[in-house]
Amino acid sequence: MSALTFAAQDSATMLWREIKHSIRLLRLLIVSAILVPVVMLLLFDYILGGTLGHGLGDVARGAPYIDYLVPGILVMTIAGGCGPTAINVSMDITGGFVDRIRAMAVVRGALLAGHVGVSVLRMLVASAAVTAVALLLGFRPKASVGDWFAVVGIVAAFSFALAWLSAAIGLVTKSVAGANGSTLPLSFLLPFLSSTFVPADSMPVGVRWFAANQPFTPVVDSLRGLLTGAPVGSTPYLALAWCAAIALVGYLWAQAAFRRA
């Protein structure tokens, strides 16, 4: 069998393992990956939505705040998957399982490939579930079929990028608790310091520059534009470029950290 076949086989085995893990932790995952974003959606829409929607003015183009909000919640949903990914990687690396694998003739990259693969899968499933709930709550996207494909593409690319970055974080943090804490900037801070809930223009000057130029903003803006049927210009390309850059950095960082760990 060729090296490539082994690589594919071992990665598939690790994917199988991670899927088993996810199934065993299903209740926990449903709460953290789907319920939490849904609660955020409800909080922002029902409780803050009146004022926020009013404050949006022209930006909302007459649509209810939920239409503005859902793309942001989607990004939060994806980013929310970072913690579990980093934790899972960290548990493997701090536990004995990785030693067993390293002492076997297993393809080196397979373990991380499995983690990242299932991480992306979880993020996609959670995004679909949150979108479905949003539709029930009155979210009315105006996207064409082509737009929907673009949305799925960006969601997948963003998930892939964050999954590699979280895997790297899980590898370099020395403990499981540390892994969880270190993803908080990704899953919590960056979404708030972007156009997730309100436009970057409305923020204080210092923050505004950061919010306008950090990767979450083009991702949210493209999803929002595509879903609300507004013109998006070149923003999706900028978003994809960011995703490619983050994925590459995350991948290289993770591979280097795995060799050292």
Place this chain on the structure above:
Amino acid sequence: MNAVIKQQTDAAVSATALRKSYGKKVVLDGVDLTIGKGQVFALLGPNGAGKTTIVRILSTLIPAEAGTATVMGYDLRAEAGAVRGVIGVTGQFSSVDDLLTGEENLLLVGRLLHLPASERQARASELLERFELFEAARHTPATYSGGMKRRLDLAMTLMGQPRLIFLDEPTTGLDPRSRQTMWQIIRELVHEGVTILLTTQYLEEADHLADRIAVLDHGRIVAEGTPEELKRRIPGAHIRLRFADSASLAEAARLIPEGTRDDEQLELRVPNERGIRPLRDVVARIGDHVAVEDLSIHTPDLDDVFFAVTGSASKDKSQ
């Protein structure tokens, strides 16, 4: 001459001058090791002696800083992949996947070994039965006893039918019964012709299982030989007398000159042969002259080995 050549070609492990340090701390200070095929070789040493480090180096998990080694005829550095293909490792700490059932753990290893599905299943079932892991098969390790977890760990190692197995402290933390079970399993493996490198802190265990024992201390092998050779070097069983003060100890030492004094512990150790005569003799000679605080009869353990080969006690080398 012939014997030497034969031993070299038949060696399962042959290591020369292995060195390893963490920062300034030298953990392995030039370790030479030869293990013949089909042998059980025990590395005996206290906490921090470097046992795990040797296992990790020989099983390709960490590189040595210096020295060379071949494992089952493959060069450890240049042919690490081939080495991994023929060895099995059960580390000191559990490497069981805690979210998978016992059976799934075995099947996972089977997949990683690229065994065909039917063989995977057959081998897993066989091992579950052999190690009496029926209950573990359908449950995750959260519900296992220590012994069960250890057996599953070893079963995972055996999925690939390795010819050389590393067992890092296979019985530490097990109750006497589970220890007996583990010993039995190890003996069966030996019977099948598997070579085993095991580490242990118990002389008794090495004595029971091993063909050869190497005593490790501070990253150096301080003694090596068959259990018989080694035990001949140990003072063996002795009577231990403890005293309240050094004056009493001195007085007792004068009365029993063949005893060994330990001024730190305020103890006198008198060699003890079989039967109760030596004991009666010692008691008679001490008589009423000296107040003995405590008397115990001692069979050789790791401490004695260390005392014999290094001249100091083994306790707390890790500190």
